[in-house]
Amino acid sequence: MNRIKEILEDQGRTQTWLAKKIKRSYVVTTNYCNNKTQPSLPILYCIATALKVDVRELLVSTNNTNNKKKAG
Numbered sequence: 001m002n003r004i005k006e007i008l009e010d011q012g013r014t015q016t017w018l019a020k021k022i023k024r025s026y027v028v029t030t031n032y033c034n035n036k037t038q039p040s041l042p043i044l045y046c047i048a049t050a051l052k053v054d055v056r057e058l059l060v061s062t063n064n065t066n067n068k069k070k071a072g
Contacts, residue, residue: 001060002044005033007051021050 008018019029022043031037032047039047048055 001035001062002032002038002058003060004047004051004058007053007058008033011051013051018047018050022046 004018005015008015015029015033016026018033019026022029024032024043028037032039032043044058045055048058051058
C-alpha cells in the first residue's frame with residue numbers, strides 16, 4: 001500500500017502532473033495512486049523526487065503491532 005494519492009491531494013497536484021513527471025502513462029500512474037499496482041523501487045524513488053518527499057512518506061506501514069515494550 002502507498003500514500004501517493006493522498007500526498008498528491010495534499011500538494012494540490014494531479015495524477016496527470018505526476019504521470020508527466022515520472023514519464024509514465026496516466027493509466028499506469030492512476031493504478032499506482034489507487035493501489036491497484038505498486039511501483040517498482042526505482043519508480044517509487046522517481047515519485048518521491050517529483051513530490052519532493054522522502055520515499056518513506058509514500059509507504060504505509062503494514063506493521064499492526066503496537067511497538068510499545070511491556071514493562072516487565
